[in-house]
Amino acid sequence: MRQESVLDFWLDYASTYSYPAAERISVLAHATGVRVRRRPFLLGPIFKAQGWDTSPFNIYPQKGEYMWRDVARICHALGLPFEPSAQQFPQNSLLAARTALVGFADGWGEDFSRAVYNAEFAEGLNIAEPGVIAAILKKLGLNAAHVMERAQSAANKALLRNETGEAQRLGIFGAPSFVTADGELFWGNDRLEPALAWAAR
Amino acid sequence: MRQESVLDFWLDYASTYSYPAAERISVLAHATGVRVRRRPFLLGPIFKAQGWDTSPFNIYPQKGEYMWRDVARICHALGLPFEPSAQQFPQNSLLAARTALVGFADGWGEDFSRAVYNAEFAEGLNIAEPGVIAAILKKLGLNAAHVMERAQSAANKALLRNETGEAQRLGIFGAPSFVTADGELFWGNDRLEPALAWAAR
Numbered sequence: 001m002r003q004e005s006v007l008d009f010w011l012d013y014a015s016t017y018s019y020p021a022a023e024r025i026s027v028l029a030h031a032t033g034v035r036v037r038r039r040p041f042l043l044g045p046i047f048k049a050q051g052w053d054t055s056p057f058n059i060y061p062q063k064g065e066y067m068w069r070d071v072a073r074i075c076h077a078l079g080l081p082f083e084p085s086a087q088q089f090p091q092n093s094l095l096a097a098r099t100a101l102v103g104f105a106d107g108w109g110e111d112f113s114r115a116v117y118n119a120e121f122a123e124g125l126n127i128a129e130p131g132v133i134a135a136i137l138k139k140l141g142l143n144a145a146h147v148m149e150r151a152q153s154a155a156n157k158a159l160l161r162n163e164t165g166e167a168q169r170l171g172i173f174g175a176p177s178f179v180t181a182d183g184e185l186f187w188g189n190d191r192l193e194p195a196l197a198w199a200a201r
Numbered sequence: 202m203r204q205e206s207v208l209d210f211w212l213d214y215a216s217t218y219s220y221p222a223a224e225r226i227s228v229l230a231h232a233t234g235v236r237v238r239r240r241p242f243l244l245g246p247i248f249k250a251q252g253w254d255t256s257p258f259n260i261y262p263q264k265g266e267y268m269w270r271d272v273a274r275i276c277h278a279l280g281l282p283f284e285p286s287a288q289q290f291p292q293n294s295l296l297a298a299r300t301a302l303v304g305f306a307d308g309w310g311e312d313f314s315r316a317v318y319n320a321e322f323a324e325g326l327n328i329a330e331p332g333v334i335a336a337i338l339k340k341l342g343l344n345a346a347h348v349m350e351r352a353q354s355a356a357n358k359a360l361l362r363n364e365t366g367e368a369q370r371l372g373i374f375g376a377p378s379f380v381t382a383d384g385e386l387f388w389g390n391d392r393l394e395p396a397l398a399w400a401a402r
Contacts, residue, residue: 050261060251062374066388073395173263187267190391194274 013093081122214294282323
């Protein structure tokens, strides 16, 4: 029997283009018979290593203006609501990423991820606020206080640091990124299909 | 009768992703009933305005390493040869752009464009060398000396400066870029299809 194909989906909860990718990936992966591993990480430390203290979309305003228009068009074509907060970009995604790691260990990570992106980019909420994350957890039927305690444990903090280090080691410099079992890196929502095709070969 | 749809295809001859876009656009535009206007310009002055003295693919090595792999994969999938010179990136595209403007006025601009990209990215030649441009012109059955004299005229130099200024005014920050008649900007080879779809609406 052929070995199962796996694709790693590296996502940052502050990343605009990760939102449509997170919405699209399940159906497309199912159609190609590829199993997806979602791997939350933080772009911040990777940007810092490139000399950036914020998103390149803020540093290069023309690129930023284009990105907002481009993501709005992409979401519109997919029928996805897109009403991000005008005030805050990028949002601090540390708490969301830590909480997501608990969720992926427990089996509710995908639902949590999509709810986080929806809160941030469709409802205009700030995912750095513990209350926003707690409300998402409650909606998923979870004990928010208990989950967030685990999210903030030393072991879980170290896990996220390790994952971010692994992303850096793989040459990841943006999100979403996709990495196949044989080490092919694909960057961007628009590379989801070629990444899945590569993984399914 | 419905008015003809037009899409402006802004290209820099030093741009790797413009190569597959230039190869793909004619067939796709024909299929969607959109007329394409090819508009050569120079990214250099636009990069300078952002504080870059070379391509961001050189400034950010991880992004650069990814780009070479990504373009190789894209060309492989299209059956396009891709064997760029290892030494020179980005190449100086000034002479090619000036010559192309003469070609678009005279009707051989598209053939010239594709030959330039082929020389640069499939044959590993340096398009900054007048001999390389002259050889392309000769292969197209043109009087190379005469064309290159027109390319280097004061009026033609001013035309290229104006086109680059217009690109900047439109918010263009990379190549290839596509701009519809109603001002929608699309950036990247991977945005060719949505740009054509927008233009054809």
